[in-house]
Amino acid sequence: MSLPARIVAALIVGFARAVTAVRGEWRGVAPVPEQRIYFANHNSHGDFVLVWTVLPPALRGRTRPVAGADYWLTSKLKSFIGRDVFNAVLIERKPMTRADNPVAQMSAALNDGDSLILFPEGTRNTGPTRLLPFKPGLFHLAKANRQVDIVPVWIENLNRVMPKGALVPIPLICTVAFGAPIRLRPDEGKADFIARAERALLVLAPEKKG
Amino acid sequence: MDPHFIILLGLVLAVLLIATGAAQLLKRRMGADDLTIQNLTARINAWWVMVAVMAIAFLAGTAGVVILFAICSFAALREFLTLTNTVVADHWALAAAVFVVLPLQYLAVGMGWYGFYSIFIPVYAFLLMPILSTLRGQSENFLIRVSEAQWALMIAVFCVSHVPALLSLTIPGYEGKNLFLIFFLIVVVQSSDVLQYVWGKLLGRRKIAPNLSPSKTLEGLIGGTLSASLLGAALFWITPFSVLQAFGLSLVVTLMGFFGGLVMSAIKRDRGVKDWGNLITGHGGFIDRLDSVIFSAPIFFHVVRFYWDLH
Numbered sequence: 001m002s003l004p005a006r007i008v009a010a011l012i013v014g015f016a017r018a019v020t021a022v023r024g025e026w027r028g029v030a031p032v033p034e035q036r037i038y039f040a041n042h043n044s045h046g047d048f049v050l051v052w053t054v055l056p057p058a059l060r061g062r063t064r065p066v067a068g069a070d071y072w073l074t075s076k077l078k079s080f081i082g083r084d085v086f087n088a089v090l091i092e093r094k095p096m097t098r099a100d101n102p103v104a105q106m107s108a109a110l111n112d113g114d115s116l117i118l119f120p121e122g123t124r125n126t127g128p129t130r131l132l133p134f135k136p137g138l139f140h141l142a143k144a145n146r147q148v149d150i151v152p153v154w155i156e157n158l159n160r161v162m163p164k165g166a167l168v169p170i171p172l173i174c175t176v177a178f179g180a181p182i183r184l185r186p187d188e189g190k191a192d193f194i195a196r197a198e199r200a201l202l203v204l205a206p207e208k209k210g
Numbered sequence: 211m212d213p214h215f216i217i218l219l220g221l222v223l224a225v226l227l228i229a230t231g232a233a234q235l236l237k238r239r240m241g242a243d244d245l246t247i248q249n250l251t252a253r254i255n256a257w258w259v260m261v262a263v264m265a266i267a268f269l270a271g272t273a274g275v276v277i278l279f280a281i282c283s284f285a286a287l288r289e290f291l292t293l294t295n296t297v298v299a300d301h302w303a304l305a306a307a308v309f310v311v312l313p314l315q316y317l318a319v320g321m322g323w324y325g326f327y328s329i330f331i332p333v334y335a336f337l338l339m340p341i342l343s344t345l346r347g348q349s350e351n352f353l354i355r356v357s358e359a360q361w362a363l364m365i366a367v368f369c370v371s372h373v374p375a376l377l378s379l380t381i382p383g384y385e386g387k388n389l390f391l392i393f394f395l396i397v398v399v400q401s402s403d404v405l406q407y408v409w410g411k412l413l414g415r416r417k418i419a420p421n422l423s424p425s426k427t428l429e430g431l432i433g434g435t436l437s438a439s440l441l442g443a444a445l446f447w448i449t450p451f452s453v454l455q456a457f458g459l460s461l462v463v464t465l466m467g468f469f470g471g472l473v474m475s476a477i478k479r480d481r482g483v484k485d486w487g488n489l490i491t492g493h494g495g496f497i498d499r500l501d502s503v504i505f506s507a508p509i510f511f512h513v514v515r516f517y518w519d520l521h
Contacts (some may be wrong), residue, residue, distance in 0.1 A: 010510060021288060067301070160296075168305040169305075170291065170301065171288040171291070172288060172292045173288060173292040
């Protein structure tokens, strides 16, 4: 990573810690440098930053977020943060216009030995439901990479820190919980696997307090 | 440097060294895997850090102490707001609480502007925050949301800011020594917490509030507050108080501290959590450590101001 990118990364992590005092809960896996596909709920642009912050520094450099090119390539600053700081795998979200196959792009990153963080809801969830239905990409990725552990990651409270449209974050304590890994079973179909992945993520969510 | 400062620092270091040594001995006897010992070691280590931070702030003078407690308020507010029912409609009110009210309160404390910092939160913030919350037109749970946000400010900012506010008191014959009032308050209240725990473990039988805080016993309360108040009386030489006055004030702040802990336990029980946060290893969150100081600081401040301050 270049020096400016390192400085910006440290600033981003420091800011995330100051606002959220974020803590990683390693419930189903240990924070060890194994190749993984992390998949998380998506409420805010800061989701990836929070996961990244709780990863040990040794894992951070080898863990790349999967993000929409339509968002991250729209300005110089965003593109610097997306490409140079986070080293994101930028995919085209609109199937009609895309030149590259996103699953092939992600598999290429995995072949290089990197881990991935993806948000299978596909877009930010701003509604009252805890989780939006998953897009099928996770299934295709699991099918192409059966040897890689797929780890559910529940991010709690960040949607309250920075609701959609808010300009200023409110400091609240956030947690990032890592669950037990899943893999695609030999005869498992798309619908079954997606349903199982959604359940594996939802069991990590704390029960809503009254 | 004030010789009293050196003596007190020496005393605190001696207590911490003895505690650390005792914990090491216990670790040898009970084994390193014993959870109580691990918890004890974590607590003592956290005390080392806290004493170091406090010492640095004291050396930096008024600005250092004000900034230190402003940071404590920020962390406490972050913990308190996490447990509230506030919704998106309250976003501006909460952002104002954190980024406008908190800095202004500590600015006024740093300037020693009593007329502002003693009323700013209960008058201006408490009236303006609900106004901000109404702007989005959401009335669901309105009273609950507003009360929770106001109490968060009261506990985390208003009460905590009365610790550094002690620096702005003018006590004849005590000029330039106000830092020792902070030292006195914190040492008496915190040692009362520890001594209540110790007395409770040794003699504790009658539970005071089994539904709120099962570890609090009558024996712990009496033994802890009395022995901490004796410690406070023994510290009279760093205060403007006589021995008896130091004892009486210590009794007031340790009792406030005890009931403050009870109130904060009730809130935690209601919200279904064990600790306020996880910031200090072994201590839970900031509020877990500060709860007794939070409740005793404003009372201590006003009693001292009423009887000793020139105003």
